[in-house]
Structures are given as C-alpha cells and as structure tokens.
Amino acid sequence: MQEDSLAVVDTLTNAYSDQWSGATGAEEAGAFIQFMSSNELMYVVLGVSLIIWLVLLFFLFRVDKKVTKLEEQIKTNQEA
DSSP, X not given: OHHHHHHHHHHHHHHHXXXXXXXXXXXXXXXXXXXXXXXXXXXXXXXXXXXXHHHHHHHHHHHHHHHHHHHHHHHHHHHO
16 A cells, blocks of 8 residues: 555655745745845745734724724713
8 A cells, every 4th residue: 555655645746846946936026036036935924914914003003093982972972
C-alpha cells in the first residue's frame, strides 16, 4: 500500500513540477512582487485582514459618534 501511494505522489510531482517551482519571471518583476514571492503569503493575508479590521473599527466608531449626536438632538428637541 505504501508503494502505491508513493507512486501516486511521484506521478503528481512529475505532472505539476513546473507549477510548483515558483513564480516564473520573478527576477524581472517589481520590488513588491519580489517581496511577496520571497516571503510566505501568510504575512500578506494577515496584513490585509488587519487593514480590513482597522477600517471596520474606524467606521463603527464614526457611526457611533453620529448616532450619539442624533440621539442628543432628539432628546433636546423633545424637552423643548
């Protein structure tokens, strides 16, 4: 059974070896693409998710301030 699984892995490695070899033409690419291909993409994903969370938090606080301001205006209008 182990020999059969090794044969399958070897077949897949031979079939897709050109796609697994890395980014072709990375030497001619820009600095940003060289940076992304030299590091693991996990850091890129973490960076993008951090940016998304920061934007969402900023939007949430901004909406909260506006809602609080509207609530105060409604309260002052009802008292008058």
